Amino acid sequence: MKPRIFTTAFSKVYPLLVQKVEKKGRARDEVDAVICWLTGYDEHGMQAQIEKEVDIETFFAEAPQINPNSHKITGVVCGVRVEEIEDPLMQKIRWMDKLVDELAKGKALEKILRS
Template structure:
């Protein structure tokens, strides 16, 4: 899938996959939402609005109220690529979120996922 097609996908189409991955491993939708809010600065109400509006991934991250400055502490491999080596800014944000959800599904403590 090309980057353009990924960017135009709605966040709402990807979100259920994040929740399913977490729940399959005994984690919760609330934890997924907490991670998304931590990363993007959205309130729960604004996150729910973005989901309802079916905002594109590009717009979801472009409109994020406050991308967390600690997100640069997210390192490691996701989908065979080192997150810290991704050059495209939007793809990097998407992969940060993928990595955090992956850590949640692997049983990592929320304090560590949220880089506290």
């Protein structure tokens, strides 16, 4: 059975990510920047996915290009080391979580967007 997050609409998850960082004084634009960096969507493409209410699995499957530096995202999200996650989709979801967490914790955008 698939984890429930795979079939959850991205349009349901996105506002939660934005809310998480706004509570810490960060901006929606910064959430968009990290998601676009990770997935290769531009703002218009990401918005189109939100409007189509695609699930998380489809959101990542249709992503133009996962950032080649995404393997540099390391650390723990929900008690799990992101670099040790075996399921490729779950790893991408956790990468997104990790980037948003770093934003919420006040890390500089330049540092979050690993170059």
